[in-house]
Amino acid sequence: MERRENFQKVKNFFDRKLAEIGYYGIIGAAEFKGVYDALMPVQKAKLEDICGERFHNFIMNGSFICIGIAFPEYAIDCIDARLSDGTIDKDRWNIYADEYNKINGFLNAIAEEIADIFGGIPIQATIEGVKVKNVKEYYGMTISHRVVAENAGLGWRGKNELIVNEKFSCAIRFASIITDLPLIHGRRVEASCGECNACLEACLFLKNKDKLEDYREHCRKYILELGLKAEVCGKCIKACYRNSIFRGKFKLK
Template sequence: MSMSLDPQQNRRLLERLRQECGLDLLGVADLRGEAQALAGLPDRTRALHPFAVVIAQRVSRAVLATLEDGPNLLYFHHYRQLNAHLDRAATVMAAEIERHGAAALPIPASQIVDWERMAGQVSHRALARLAGLGWRGRHNLLVTPQLGAQVRLATVLTDLPLPADHPVEGGCGSCRRCVASCPAGAIGDSESAFDLAACYRKLDEFRRGRRVPQHICGMCVAACAGGMGEAVWER
């Protein structure tokens, strides 16, 4: 099949795939002029994929409600299932985009390549912000208006012509819910005050002490519920 040059038609294809894959949110970022967003990838790969399709899947509120003072095995299992679901959805979307004659590179939901910075091949949250899905919150995660930070993300890079979304207006406003929830005291007043090292130390402690074989926590995610619960941000 030859590639459609009609961006709106291609966007409708993505929307159909979003629904078929059971995903909650989808946004498109135009990466031309945003070299930093794909800094972890080879130059050639970056040049071939001018757009990022960012997909998001909700974290179960019921699972989050079981967290008391850190991660548990139920949350760990759910976290892995979400990542697997997103990876499968990104694979399905990429294959369908290829069938339509365009390049498509799925990027895993959770594949850390730099442990010191807890960073992956791309920053899904930075791409999600560019794709209009939300803003970076005080806890250093993406905050979506619909679901707060209770989402997991994956990305498909592509050269399919698409209408791009734009970063949304929004921010944490007077909300401080995640600040009080953090067992490491890592969350400050602004995004730039976030103490990544303190967060990582706590995650490492959880991993060793609770036999949760991954660096996860969930406490600030549970606190940041977005518009489905109490409205916690100001516009």
């Protein structure tokens, strides 16, 4: 009963924050050890460093709170926008980039508040201002919110490697909070993409990810070449939302 009541208190707070900013979102909790065990070795080391002396207690009794905020529909439709001559409409695409930055800011602020009020350690939605020579350099800089979201039951891992939520597609950003507050935990959701390949058809790198040495590095370089206001692309997200087998079920604000 205590775990359920605690989670409801956190959820009520998060719902109030969503109402204040006018966005849709989701929240869940996952067992700390389950998340830790699912991380790649370099991220396990990072998590140990983040937790410091509290790591042993978190392994025994800890949880991750996972919060997600969904993009508004108009921003998703700005992805890969084209002018009448077929060239990229960078101004419209930057509307999506602006929302990406805005949502990250909301998530980071709310994660800080949850950590302060309920006790815990916030992990930001994204790493700002970091320059790397290869995508692999990112891996040890934070922990995977996608792993947290999976273990919290907030969606399944899609073929584009993003979390697909049953309401919001993969048009959602996440942040996390580590806590020893007793909470109920979600259960992993069974992958449901089936034969749908909408995201793969939208991206040459994803479509050939099994043939490329590291498709993520190709993706990173493409994003840099786009030169948008944020290091984003989003074509696979738009394809999932608009063209996937679940397009009639997804609903953004």
